[in-house]
Amino acid sequence: MSALRYPFEPPGCNGELVDVVPGCIKWLRMPLPMALNHINLYLVRDGAGWRIIDTGFDTRATRELWERILPALGEPITGVVCTHHHGDHSGLAGWLTEKLRVPLHMSRTEYFAMRLSRDPSLNSWEYRAYFRQAGLTDEQVEGFAQALSGFAMHSPPAMAYRRLRDGGELAIGDHRWALRAGEGHSPEHIALYCAELGVLLSGDQLLGRITPNVGVLPFEPEANPLEDWLASLDRIAELPDETLVLPAHELPFHGLRTRAAELQQHHRQVLDRVLEFCGQQALTVYGLSRRLFSKRSDTIDTIMAIGETMAHLAFLLAQGRVARTLAASGSHEYRTCGV
Secondary structure, eight states, rough: OOOOOOOOOOOOOSSOOOETTTTTEEEEEOOOSSSSSSEEEEEEEETTTTEEEEEOOHHHHHHHHEEEEEEEHHHHEEEEOOOOOOOHHTTTTHHHHHHHHHEEEOOOOHHHHHHOOOOOOOOOOHHHHHHHHHOOHHHHHHHHHHHHHOOOOOOOSSSSOOOOTTEEEEETTTTTEEEEEEEEESSSSEEEEEEETTEEEEEEOOOOOOOOOOOOOOOOTTTTTTHHHHHHHHTTTTOOOOOOOEEEOOOOBBBBBHHHHHHHHHHHHHHHHHHHHHHHBBBBBHHHHHHTTTTTTTTHHHHHHHHHHHHHHHHHHHSEEEEEEEESSEEEEEEETOO
């Protein structure tokens, strides 16, 4: 496996375009209203026009950037591809496809997840129970609900889509892109690989400098996404190591297999830390998350830390390496088995 190499400097979040594959793929960035302050988007040459890969978040700033970029291209947009349903990737899918009268391409699960997750409020008893069982107070849950309300998507969703399937292909211009589904970060994330170009549009499946969030989510509280995620990394690592990876965050890079192995090792280390902490005392998800992710302080990062902590506990629970009990407070507590 080769060392990681980062061949490009990043564009600003201001509509600047970088040719990462000259004449074929352009890279741009959009701002995000959170600690991870950007998303990478791509334009892929499609005949006399361009196919958009991911859209950016549904904010006025992002829409205004698109309003400047689209006329400056001087060529039409032929379609929109969303790797998965998270708001930074699909937030403006409906706005763009309506404005441009072009089709949307997504996997089926991600399309319907996008339609269902436009309002991130915690109004249901199931969602609130998820956080109470994680060890949060009613006051903390209410604070989370208020913070999440700012991430609602206001633009109408795309009302139709063209399905992307694992193992299928998508023709864009003169090239064919193999579709590779992955689970764990989202339910049916699609990465696109072009063997002829030696390029992987990896979305959030493979990032070069940060680890994608792998979390148990309120709508599926008994899921085991880390198991799915590790299997998805095995599949990604089947691609050539010299592939140019174009990720949704941070920098494009070479060293695909090295990075996949690093991510797997990262999660093994987190699992070891979970066993260590839960061997010392019984812990709630929230209490454990404060130990594992002590540097995450804002509300959204805290929510993501809770989901990720739960994912590692679910993995160990399925293996019989931790035990879960329900405390009188209504919170789940976890302890390493045999302690």
